[in-house]
Amino acid sequence: MLQIKHLRVSINQKEILKDFNLEVKAGEVHAIMGPNGTGKSTLASVIAGRDIFEVTEGEILYKGKNLLDLPPETRAREGIFLGFQYPVEIPGVSMANFMKTAVNEIRKYKGLEPIGGADFLKLMEEKKKLVEIQSKLNNRSVNEGFSGGEKKKNEIFQMAMLNPTLSILDETDSGLDIDALRIVANGVNKLRTKDNATVVITHYQRLLDYIVPDFVHVMYDGKIVKSGDKHLAIELEEKGYDWIKQELEANASI
């Protein structure tokens, strides 16, 4: 589904991703872990199409298409979803208006008729339950005045509404208490199918107790330096990132 090959990405002449490689197949959950400043969020933004980064080398193929040629909205319509680390507050744009526009833009892209008002409201209610959002979301402005937990729930709610093929969740666990973490993780799990895939970016193993990954990758200095299964995450939690650094240095000295 997703193939990232030899990707090099810079911002303001500073190289962030250095020969990054990753392959994600349908039905898989990948976790990308690593210390601060190793390029995890940059990776997520580049896949979603943020234009402040410069791709200097490599390619990203998604369902065989060159993703780097597409604007962010087309990527979204093709089924890519980015769960933001810091969801943006947009005063004056109601959640209902925002989601209805988004759902219909995606439907239009797929050649479907716009969703009817009643069906849309039903869909909103149904997906709200998935992430246990009790409040009246419809008329609230996007993320405005939302608590940290509500913002993250809202990301997963949007994911549920848009039903993406590939979801990149950028530190969806940061700032969540244990109950909210469980709710968010349950939401993600319920959305898992054999046809879609999820990439979870996180610092901590904690989230992976709930969203169990098929693969765990450790990122360091702009590339993946170690891959394994879910046990790698547990090992990381025990030994810390210094363990990876030492291993890298040891390899380098050989």
Next chain:
Amino acid sequence: MEQITIDISLKDKMLALFEKNKQLLFKNNSKSMIDIKNNAIAKFNEIGFPHTKLEEWRLTNIEPYLKAEYQHHLQTKPIDVDIESIFQCEVPDLDTFVVVLFNGRYIYKHTPLTKLDNGTIIGSFEKALEEYPEIIEKHFNKYAKNDKNGFVALNTAFAQDGIFIYVPQNIIVEQAIQIINIINTTEEVFVQPRNLFIVEKNSSITLVSCDHSLTQTNSFSNAVTEILIDENAQLNHIRVQNKGKNSTLLNTTFVEQKNYAMLTSNVLTLNSGFIRNDLDISLNGEGCEANLYGIYLADKTQFVDNHTFVDHLLPNSNSKELYKGILDDKAKAVFSGKVMVRRDAQKTNAFQANKNILLTDEATINTKPHLEIYADDVKCSHGATVGQLDNEAMFYLRSRGLGEDCARMLLMYAFADEVINKIPIEALRVRLGNMVSKRLRGELSVCDQCVMHCHSKSPTQFNIDLSKL
């Protein structure tokens, strides 16, 4: 030097016009009104038209607009217009009492002045002068400041017609009054409507003014409105401006508020040729409340200027001001908001903000919020922002599948919405919200019918027979 010559020539022309038409201008005027007009023309003679060397007009160069060879119609002409055939209200659930100023003159179907069952009087200023001279005498020029600028003095001197509204004590006027102000002429006209709105104690009324031009001919409108909101009375004033590119509109409004009087003003400028709105508010009572909201959308080479002055004279009053603008292409806007807190005006709360979005490098906003405070126990704040659309928000919306244009529209509309949602009448709020989004999409042209009655299927249908005017 050339510009000054032209300025002088129009000034001289106006002075001569006054001398020549005294009989018309003083018709039905009392002795004291005649004195006021003579003093006003003397004031105009003394100060002339404002120019860019004056601080209040530094960024508003009116001189080029004084050059045209304007026609001045001081003689009232018989009219026979079927207003209802012209205006078909397209706003659902909006039930208004409609009055019309056509090229600065009151036009009507049945009667120039209506007295409602509750005693409210609505109609022509000129006719009111004849029928209710005591009311006019009591209020005319009591709130306007002729020394504010030459245009105000000129308007006072030439005051003939306009809208007159009088609400007696203890009356809630349920039906909103809708004032349609149209310029539609093939010749270049200079019009000077003079409006007087009196809301007596414990009364309340909602006014919806629509400034509109239908032709692309040069026109100059110098309108002055005097408003009294007496004790515990309330006025909601919504003003919608949709003017053609060759029209010049100066709108100067003076408001006097007594104890516990409340004013809510919404000014929505959807299209402007050259518009200047001056809102001059005296909070001459305790416990007053003045809420001033504005939104201006301008593109191409449009110019819109909002000057507000809120004068806190006595204690315990609140004023709140929020003006927002979206400027595209080479449009220019000016915002100048002044809040004065006098020595006696303790416990004043005054809040003022002006926020702008510039969509191009060539669009310009000059914003100047300012406070002048002489009391020591007050809460005041003011601020201004100028920016572009938020890139983070753009990316967020696009990452959910919204196209770039759609995302931009949504953000611009959201920006405007903070002001739109202050409009107190729901049917109007919805309608104007639609007008604004239409405007932002570039679908609203000034050739549509008056904003309040616009229906896109049939554009301009003003079939007024000009020969009858």
